[in-house]
Amino acid sequence: MHSIKQIGERFWYMTPEFENDRPVLGMVVGRNKTLMIDAGNSESHAQYFLNELRKREIAGPDFVALTHWHWDHIFGLSALTDAVSIASKATKKEMEKLLPYSWSDEALAARVKEGTEIQFCADAIKKEYASQRDIKIILPKMIFDYRLEIDLGGVTCLVQQVGGSHASDSVVVYVKEEKILFLGDCICADIYAKNRNYKIDETLRLLDRLAAFDADTYVLSHGLPISKNEFEQEITMLRAIATLTDRLKGNIQHVMETYEKLVERELTEDELEVIHEFAMGYFFRSVAHSI
């Protein structure tokens, strides 16, 4: 079950659901305008959030900013046509590719087979929509390049493209006065590739960009918000493994041993997974370069 939480004076969010891959939805409430972050994976996902906020006397959104093109963040947009939808040029471009798609079981299965869709998303779409696949892709109305600043009245949001391995169009939303950085999925691996992976250069560039924001709370789309301290631990781990993978030429065993010595303890499941994903990124980069 979703629950609604508040951070600071002006930011509300709804917790994610893992079963059908519903990400966190956010709402920044200014004196004059409201900005919703991500549209959700269906109209009912978006509507559930807005209904819960209405009970708390928070009005529907004037703006909706999309963090990236993945289905679970954009399919709810058709329920939000009163709001001005905002996305990066790169996100709009990716969304345009989805326009001709059918979302029937057969079409999903065919795309999984050809490698343009993954089983995890196909299963989650079936769970979210059951047999009612009335999915309408609505393109964003306001497009920006790189960065956009929105003054909602007493609170400012900075929407900025940061890229990364998960989706090169990824943007973050920085709620300045509340020191909240809404990360979306930007620090996750590329899950659409045949082998989940992190690319070294993209990740290091992303981490540098994220480090420029002065935040106290970091919101991850498929988890709970984390503190500055937890975020720093996460990016230190990603940076160290990225650097070691580069130096040790993607050798998983060597990266594991060296990283274990560095942290002076047994590695966690999460760290082992990240080491594997960086090695995959290194391997596929090498293959691409040698062609």
Ligand SMILES: [Zn+2]
């Ligand atoms: Zn995503």
